Amino acid sequence: MSNVISMEKVRKRKNKTGKFVLLIICLVFILVIFAFQLINVNIITVIGNKIYSEEKIKNIVGIHEKTNLFVYKLASKELNLEEYPYIENIDIKYRSFNNVDIVVNEKSVISYIPYMGKYLCLSKDGTVIDYTNDLQVNIPIVHGLSFDHFVIGDKLFTDDTDIFKSILEISHKMKKFDFKIDYIDFNYNDPEQIIIKIDKISISIGNINDINRKFELLKDLIGKLPEGVDGTINLTDADKRNIIFTPYNSK
Structure with a gap:
């Protein structure tokens, strides 16, 4: 009888042993993970x-x-x-x-739009996120828009894209200049006449052309006014150097 063991059999035995050891290691690893989790x-x-x-x-x-x-x-x-x-x-x-x-x-809400006793929550891409009465602070309410239906998850604006661009631009600038805008009012018959309201002050900004310049002037003027005053500001002309604040009780 030959005492010679073929190398092929030795390799097979080593492979079986190696696989068995690897299996044991994997099982121990899994058991350790389960025990650790418990x-x-x-x-x-x-x-x-x-x-x-x-x-x-x-x-x-x-x-x-x-x-x-x-x-x-x-x-x-x-x-x-x-x-x-x-x-x-x-x-x-x-x-x-x-x-x-x-x-x-x-998703961030950039504005609320009143509709049949509640508010549509509008996201930055123009999508209606929610329909609710639970409003977050420091998000403006938009007035002056007209539509007859909406679908949550769909975009609200299709034809009136300029209006949405205005809402989005005002939203960006109010964060940049740290304005707490309460309302944005659109004149549906004349979208070039936009009014925003900060506290008790109504500000006519016209359209969103030169909005950065208009808000720079507004920031400077509001910083000089006493707290709690009410009145109007006309910012329709951004080139105008002297922006005038007019109190409501002025004659």
């Missing part, structure tokens, strides 16, 4: 949420303090956000076995 509470950090609470975001995502993040990640599927109109997307970032960041990107 004895530890998840650290969950919710970032970027303003409208929805942290607990609501956790429920939407399906991650809680005792969720097995390893299994969750393996079974991860696309989130259904259709019921949450203010959410653009949610990104889940895993820091470790039990540490996760939930990053929420909410």
Whole structure:
């Protein structure tokens, strides 16, 4: 009988042994992860949420303090956000076995538009996000628009794109100049006559041409006025050097 063992058999034995060891290592790794998850509470950090609470975001995502993040990640599927109109997307970032960041990107409301006793919430792309009476602070209410229907999730403006551009531009500038604009009034018969209201002051800005210059002049003038005064300001001509404030009780 030959005592010679072929190299092919040796290689096969080594391959079987190597696969077996690898399998054992994988099983131990999985068991360690499960054991670690059982004895530890998840650290969950919710970032970027303003409208929805942290607990609501956790429920939407399906991650809680005792969720097995390893299994969750393996079974991860696309989130259904259709019921949450203010959410653009949610990104889940895993820091470790039990540490996760939930990053929420909410849609921003640039204006409210009154309609049949409630308000349409308009996003920066002209989409109607919501129809509600629950209004956030420091977002202007737009008057003077006319339409007969709307669909949440669709764009409100189709033909009157100039009006939406005006709303968007005023929204950008009010943030730049730190204006708290309460109302934006459009004259439906004459879209070149836009009036904004800050506190008790009505400001005629005409159209949005030279809006940056107009708001620079407005910032300078309002800074010189006493608090609580009411009156009007005409900013239709941005080239005009001396902008006049007219109190309502002036004769």
